[in-house]
Amino acid sequence: MRKWAGPLLLLLPLVIVLCVDFAHRAARLAELDTSYRWLYASAALESLVVWAVLLHAASRRRGALRWVAAILFVISFTFAVGGQIYFFSQYNAYLNVDVSLFASNFKDSVINQLFADLRNYLRAKTPPFLIALLLVWLGRRWLRPRRARARVTGILAPFALVAAFFIPTQHRHLQAATPDVLYLNAVGGLLETQFGLSEQSNQLRPRARQSLPVPLLVRAPGPERNVLFVILESVRADSTCIAYDPDCQRTGATNLLFPGRFPFSQMRSMDSTTAASLA
Numbered sequence: 512m513r514k515w516a517g518p519l520l521l522l523l524p525l526v527i528v529l530c531v532d533f534a535h536r537a538a539r540l541a542e543l544d545t546s547y548r549w550l551y552a553s554a555a556l557e558s559l560v561v562w563a564v565l566l567h568a569a570s571r572r573r574g575a576l577r578w579v580a581a582i583l584f585v586i587s588f589t590f591a592v593g594g595q596i597y598f599f600s601q602y603n604a605y606l607n608v609d610v611s612l613f614a615s616n617f618k619d620s621v622i623n624q625l626f627a628d629l630r631n632y633l634r635a636k637t638p639p640f641l642i643a644l645l646l647v648w649l650g651r652r653w654l655r656p657r658r659a660r661a662r663v664t665g666i667l668a669p670f671a672l673v674a675a676f677f678i679p680t681q682h683r684h685l686q687a688a689t690p691d692v693l694y695l696n697a698v699g700g701l702l703e704t705q706f707g708l709s710e711q712s713n714q715l716r717p718r719a720r721q722s723l724p725v726p727l728l729v730r731a732p733g734p735e736r737n738v739l740f741v742i743l744e745s746v747r748a749d750s751t752c753i754a755y756d757p758d759c760q761r762t763g764a765t766n767l768l769f770p771g772r773f774p775f776s777q778m779r780s781m782d783s784t785t786a787a788s789l790a
Contacts, residue, residue: 517654523646524562524588525555527639528691531592535599539685547687554680554688561675561695562588568661568668570650576665583672585643587695593636595690600635603747605693607682608700631760676702741769748778 533540543551565587568580598606656664676699681687688696743751743762752759752766754774759766 513653520649520653521563521566524566525559527642528558528592528689531596532690543685543687547685550681550687554692557675557678558689558692561671564664564671565668566646566650567654567656568664569647570654570656571661572651572655580665580668581647583668584647587672588643589636589640591691591694593639595694597632597635601750605686605690606697607693608697
């Protein structure tokens with residue numbers, strides 16, 4: 512049984528990644544032209560190598576390196592797959608290196624996101640985490656790699672993961688790459704920025720402004736205002752509870768906060784970013 516189950520097990524991480532990706536954007540992937548399909552195939556090959564080497568090294572029955580590989584596999588797979596599932600649910604696109612450079616510190620990209628939407632965050636991360644644990648458990652029962660091969664993959668596993676941080680991928684516009692490869696490449700861009708290895712590390716960071724004092728504002732005489740205009744910036748329409756619906760959970764907090772609101776369901780914008788439309 513192990514003769515055929517072992518190799519298939521090494522393919523499972525890539526199969527899971529592809530299933531997640533096709534579930535999210537099958538129509539977009541079908542429209543890729545030949546050159547972008549080759550780029551996607553190369554990203555899939557990179558994904559296969561990274562996860563197969565890590566899982567193979569983690570499947571050793573003895574040795575300290577198996578625990579290093581197991582921890583790297585479980586954490587990386589959980590964040591690369593679960594993180595992209597969560598990010599796609601919010602923005603209808605995957606996290607890439609440009610976004611990771613914009614949110615250029617751990618607090619912005621993880622901590623704030625975690626506490627702002629903990630339930631959905633855990634809902635996206637928990638299945639990949641459990642799957643990663645299951646794959647390691649099955650690997651140690653079915654793979655049982657030979658000692659010599661396991662030593663090689665045990666040494667190669669960390670290097671394969673780090674290499675995935677810096678191997679370039681097609682991350683803009685069409686995102687002709689698998690979601691896990693996009694995530695790992697984004698981590699690499701963030702590391703380059705944090706350690707000053709990238710030219711973008713010197714970009715201007717958002718920070719608190721030191722505004723000059725202004726005179727006291729006094730409202731002009733007139734009727735009392737009874738209209739409150741609520742706008743959510745950087746949120747797609749299909750990710751928002753525009754009209755009140757007691758069962759809508761996409762932006763559940765504001766949905767429940769304004770049950771009697773008047774929805775603007777026919778708003779349109781032709782500008783390139785939400786920053787311009789907000790102004």
